[in-house]
Amino acid sequence: MKLAGIAAAALVPMLMFAANASAAAPQTITYKLRASAAGQSSDFTLDQGVDASAPATVAPNGTVAVTVDPAPNKIPTEAGGRQVREIKGLALRLPVPANSKFQSASLSGGSGLGGTPTVALSGNDVVLTVPGPIKGGADFELPTVTINLQAGGTGTITTKLGGTSYDAPGLTFTAVVVVIGFPINAAAKGYPDPNPVLTTTTIG
Numbered sequence: 086m087k088l089a090g091i092a093a094a095a096l097v098p099m100l101m102f103a104a105n106a107s108a109a110a111p112q113t114i115t116y117k118l119r120a121s122a123a124g125q126s127s128d129f130t131l132d133q134g135v136d137a138s139a140p141a142t143v144a145p146n147g148t149v150a151v152t153v154d155p156a157p158n159k160i161p162t163e164a165g166g167r168q169v170r171e172i173k174g175l176a177l178r179l180p181v182p183a184n185s186k187f188q189s190a191s192l193s194g195g196s197g198l199g200g201t202p203t204v205a206l207s208g209n210d211v212v213l214t215v216p217g218p219i220k221g222g223a224d225f226e227l228p229t230v231t232i233n234l235q236a237g238g239t240g241t242i243t244t245k246l247g248g249t250s251y252d253a254p255g256l257t258f259t260a261v262v263v264v265i266g267f268p269i270n271a272a273a274k275g276y277p278d279p280n281p282v283l284t285t286t287t288i289g
Contacts, residue, residue: 111136112283118275119251120260139244139284149185149234149286151244155227157196162222168263173199173217175258178210178247184288185234185242187211195228202228210247218261242286248276 111134119128139151161169181187190204190211200216211232219225236242248255254274261268 112281114246114277114281115279116248116256116275117251117278118256118273120271120273122262122269122271135246135283137244137283139242139286141285142287142289143236143242145236145238145288147236147288148188149236149242151232151234151284152229153179153283154229157224157226159224160219160221169221170261170263170268171199171218171220173219173259173261175213175215175217176256177213178207178255179213179230179232180245180247181206181209181211181232182234182242182244184237184240186237188233188235190230190232192228192230195226197223197225198227199223199225204230236286236288239288241288243282244284245280245282246277248280250276 113134115130117128117130119126121127135153136155137151137153139149143149160172163169187206190206192202192204192213195202197219198215199218199220202213202215204211204213206212211230213227213230215227232244234242246255251274253276255276257272257274260271260273262271263269
C-alpha cells in the first residue's frame with residue numbers, strides 16, 4: 086500500500102468541519118487533495134462542511150466582520166492498518182475579498198490543538214495556522230476565525246475559501262504515520278473544487 090494513501094485516509098476525519106449556529110446556512114465544500122510521502126503521491130477528495138457568516142449590507146467604507154466557525158472533531162488512531170502518531174502544520178487560507186481592505190483578524194475558542202494557533206495576513210490571504218502536534222485519537226476544536234474588513238465604495242464583498250490548484254493550495258497539513266515501526270511524514274495539499282461563495286455583503 087502506498088504510504089501517501091495511508092496518510093490520506095488518516096487525514097480525512099480531521100477535515101470534516103461541522104457547523105455551529107450562524108446567520109448563514111452551512112455549505113459542503115469538496116476539496117481535491119494530494120498527499121505525498123516517500124516519493125509517492127495519492128489523490129483523493131473530501132467533503133468539508135463550512136459555516137460562515139457576514140452582514141448582508143454595509144455602508145460604503147464601513148466595517149465588515151466575516152466569521153468561520155469549525156466544530157469539534159477527533160483525530161483517528163489508525164488508518165489502513167497503520168498507526169496515526171500525530172497531525173501537525175495545518176494551514177487554511179482565506180483570501181481577502183475584492184472591494185474590501187484587510188483590517189485585522191482574530192481567533193477565539195479552540196482546544197486540544199497541541200500548540201498555539203495563529204492567524205495572520207500573508208500576501209492577499211488570511212492564514213489560520215495550527216502547529217500541533219495533535220496526537221492520534223485526540224479530540225480537538227479549531228478556533229473560530231473572525232476577519233475584519235473595510236468595505237470599498239461600491240459593489241459586493243464575497244468571501245470564499247483559498248486555493249486554485251495543487252500548486253496554489255488553500256489547505257495544507259502533515260500527518261505522521263508509523264510504517265514498519267518508523268514514523269513517516271506525509272504532506273497533503275489541496276484546493277476546493279468547486280469553490281462556492283460563502284458569504285455576500287452588498288455595499289450601499
